[in-house]
Amino acid sequence: IWVLTMLNGQPVTELPNVELPRLEIMLYDQRAGGTTGCNNFSGRITANAQTVDFGPMMTTRRACINEAANTRETKFLSLLQGKLAYR
Secondary structure, X not given: OEEOOEEOOEEOOXXXXXXXXXXXXXXXXXXXXXXXXXXXXXXXXXEOOOEEEEOOOEEOOOOOOOHHHXXXXXXXXXXXXXXXXXX
């Protein structure tokens, strides 16, 4: 499970009453899921030793408490698309 600490080169700050975004990659069943801080998400992935290819992510539809949380959620989810390298 990874907790988001940097987003687009900027440190992620804690917001009142909003969880920090988290990502869990479950290689055994080729799925990913987590929270944006406002909503939960999950979807299929294809992974190998160097990359993870994210399929479409399904999300819940709760409203974020503030605009900063909304903006962070949109940016975070936009990164979880297509093929990404990891180490």
